[in-house]
Amino acid sequence: MIHQLTLSDVLAEHARSRPQVTAVADGEVRLTYPELDERVTRLANALAARGVTAGERVLWLGQNAHAVLELLLASSRLGAIFCPANWRQSADELSFVLEDLTPKVVVWERSEAAAPLSGDGWILAGADYEAFLAGGSAEAVAEFADDTAPVLALYTAAFDGRPNAALLSSAALVAHSASLLVVRQMEPGFTFLNNGPLFHVGTMMFCLATLQIGGTNVFTPAFDAEEVCRLVDAEKVTQAFLFGQMIDAVVAANAGGKYDLSSLRFVSHSDEWDAMITVDDSPWCRSKMGGYGQTEVGGMLTFLGLAPGAAGFAGRPSPLVQVRLLDDSGAEVPPGEAGEICARGKSLFSGYFNRPELNAAKTRGGWHHTGDLGRREPDGTITFIGPRLRMIKSGNENVYPAEVERALKTHPAVADAAVIGVPDERWHQAVKAVVVLKEGRAASAEEIVEHVKGALASYKKPRDVVFAESIPKRGFTPDYDAIDAAHGGGNYPGS
Amino acid sequence: MIHQLTLSDVLAEHARSRPQVTAVADGEVRLTYPELDERVTRLANALAARGVTAGERVLWLGQNAHAVLELLLASSRLGAIFCPANWRQSADELSFVLEDLTPKVVVWERSEAAAPLSGDGWILAGADYEAFLAGGSAEAVAEFADDTAPVLALYTAAFDGRPNAALLSSAALVAHSASLLVVRQMEPGFTFLNNGPLFHVGTMMFCLATLQIGGTNVFTPAFDAEEVCRLVDAEKVTQAFLFGQMIDAVVAANAGGKYDLSSLRFVSHSDEWDAMITVDDSPWCRSKMGGYGQTEVGGMLTFLGLAPGAAGFAGRPSPLVQVRLLDDSGAEVPPGEAGEICARGKSLFSGYFNRPELNAAKTRGGWHHTGDLGRREPDGTITFIGPRLRMIKSGNENVYPAEVERALKTHPAVADAAVIGVPDERWHQAVKAVVVLKEGRAASAEEIVEHVKGALASYKKPRDVVFAESIPKRGFTPDYDAIDAAHGGGNYPGS
Structure with a gap:
């Protein structure tokens, strides 16, 4: 004890x-x-x-x-x-x-x-x-x-x-x-x-x-920007839960310099912000707080701050965990391939309350399966790709829309993209991309397919590319049901 | 798993x-x-x-x-x-x-x-x-x-x-x-x-x-001072296992500035050393590495670096352990009183190999008993007093020589001191101090007893003080057997 x-x-x-x-x-x-x-x-x-x-x-x-x-x-x-x-x-x-x-x-x-x-x-x-x-x-x-x-x-x-x-x-x-x-x-x-x-x-x-x-x-x-300013000043706060637009709101609330925010030791953001606070040099602040996490790993699983100059934008695992990128059979995928981010170690959760079957499935083989896809880069760092929940089955191969979408978005003319599976007699499903072009930019479907082929295994490239004005969303992720309905998606594994 | x-x-x-x-x-x-x-x-x-x-x-x-x-x-x-x-x-x-x-x-x-x-x-x-x-x-x-x-x-x-x-x-x-x-x-x-x-x-x-x-x-x-210099330079070493005279030896070995030691981010020591290395501001280096530890707690139990401005020179516990100062009955002693430093938490050892009885004794009540005495200061920090192995029993009170010796050594005229128990008909044992005075300094036995009385509970003060040229030692600690033999010590509890 x-x-x-x-x-x-x-x-x-x-x-x-x-x-x-x-x-x-x-x-x-x-x-x-x-x-x-x-x-x-x-x-x-x-x-x-x-x-x-x-x-x-x-x-x-x-x-x-x-x-x-x-x-x-x-x-x-x-x-x-x-x-x-x-x-x-x-x-x-x-x-x-x-x-x-x-x-x-x-x-x-x-x-x-x-x-x-x-x-x-x-x-x-x-x-x-x-x-x-x-x-x-x-x-x-x-x-x-x-x-x-x-x-x-x-x-x-x-x-x-x-x-x-x-x-x-x-x-x-x-x-x-x-x-x-x-x-x-x-x-x-x-x-x-x-x-x-x-x-x-x-x-x-x-x-x-x-x-x-x-x-x-x-x-x-x-969150209330003015109240945050008042409390930082009064309590000599070191850190608050702030990012992006919240920081802009705090800067605006303190435009006259009414409050002393110099006790904040935090990430650099804008010139005005940096002048108000003390920019901190810890690995967390240096990396602008990047990493990959979820509630089930206790918060953060990987930290960009532990991987200076990393290729993978999620960085490296916390010193108290292990990460594996696994395929559906539980085998490790080689570096460069997409696999499910799986984890074990000291900060992991103990399962979901009252969900014995889900818990058994999520912890099969002694590893917590995050439900997210990632890739190990050549320098050993990790890139978070997206949720693996949606999967396309084409010619017995698994294709994760999130991975293909990420590749599509690296094309200089592409503003946004969503990938679905459409029924195919021979391959069960075929990969189809819905692409939004940037204003004033042009690209042909062939060009875009070639671009993806250069980045991913050939079976992952879209067979069809259609252009659209926008991608319907649910929060931050594509509304796949609406896209399937509009573009003929279906035949998903398990459906 | x-x-x-x-x-x-x-x-x-x-x-x-x-x-x-x-x-x-x-x-x-x-x-x-x-x-x-x-x-x-x-x-x-x-x-x-x-x-x-x-x-x-x-x-x-x-x-x-x-x-x-x-x-x-x-x-x-x-x-x-x-x-x-x-x-x-x-x-x-x-x-x-x-x-x-x-x-x-x-x-x-x-x-x-x-x-x-x-x-x-x-x-x-x-x-x-x-x-x-x-x-x-x-x-x-x-x-x-x-x-x-x-x-x-x-x-x-x-x-x-x-x-x-x-x-x-x-x-x-x-x-x-x-x-x-x-x-x-x-x-x-x-x-x-x-x-x-x-x-x-x-x-x-x-x-x-x-x-x-x-x-x-x-x-x-x-350890070889010249080789340390060479390796620090060649491998861009951040930290080595160095303190006190080892650092002086490294400074001497690099007197000509042959080696670049600036990759070392370490504690300040002397002007020459500080000029060779990069003085580090982490809590560990800031505090000159103070704290209390032993193998059984995994290394360090408390850190001075976690207690800026602390009264107790051992600082505060590591964030992954608990510390209690306990008396012989397992009850917590109040702040200011000496008790055995007891610990539990994540970094603790698993007992000694093949010593079931010793292990049961050392972990009684679910706390590892370090065998060392400490004191909680009013600011909650901890002072390490010394080993508790030796104890004097006087009038049903426990007196730890290490604590009395520490109090004696704070007298400006005292260079060294050892405390023993001598047989006493009424009190079972009486406290006796053997004191070495600093060269050119004088102090009476009465003065010294008064000094201790000002620092500790009265029953801990020596009844007798004898002066000696030196204290016989075994390594760094007094050779109590020799001192007992020379000054009439005996009647220890358990003996």
């Missing part, structure tokens, strides 16, 4: 070794590590009194708040599983989560979608939560020591149309935090502003790494 | 993700990660053919060489346990190690002490080792996946007069490496010169962290 380290243990250690450090800042609330430790003990005792034992679920339905971290740590102390759910979901979606997870306790912020579902065991965030916590005893909880037990559930990838809760253990989260501490070069004193949604791994992973190094987590309900 | 990560796995990953990186440089030998991986597979197959199965031991008897890393990794591939033994030992000491560990294979460099012991299963380093390795098949070894099994044995702490082999698992070594990667801010490209002895954790831990981040390990048989 001397190898354990639960999230609850991490907190208990900091309460001793960092008695004066601020663990949490959230509006008027400021808690040192010993204060957070005592609140977590009270909360754990209060939850236990409501029947939350090892393996039971606790749900948070609301925006960012320090209560999220408290509920996670109290769940760890009890061996329970905590889930911060997406509060933006519809009543139907929320009701699926409730039926799926059957939580013993729900702590919630009042919302139109949640209100009709509320009932027994529901505690309103704010005064009710405070009263609930204060009612818990401050006596030490009987220790739950198994750090391989799940402690966090995050809803993610929808297979067969329903989302699944990825389960992460303390051991996995602690390992993932260690990899972030390495790549982000986090040190004591690190202050993270939780302004991204904590029901996503992208914000949660930095919240936990900040906890791991004994830093300070600042909470704000959601 | 998706959570495993053996040392063999780390190598297998690097062979894919870093095909062009030099893993090992040793004299004429240079190996990329794929080359090292193939040699390790051959070596594992050759060892297996000699009967090395999971749990069997493999011994190295020689100076530093890349074979040490190869034998460790091949042992990991098989689930075997590798031990790099101290080649400076006498024939009697070596013979104890051989009987204790009963290795299936010994790879050795010829020495006076080892020669009479050599026999079946002994392979001479150099040409014989190369032939042995080349005879192994290059076919993949059946995977040994349990990363919690011991893979490295390092002889350490002698209790009851005999040394014990601390067993470290892949999981513990990988976790410890992660903590070094964090505190030393190691990145890909890190090149470590193995010039300290690899049978000690101090060098081994950096060798393994360098492996973990996919860097380059350079091997040299032992």
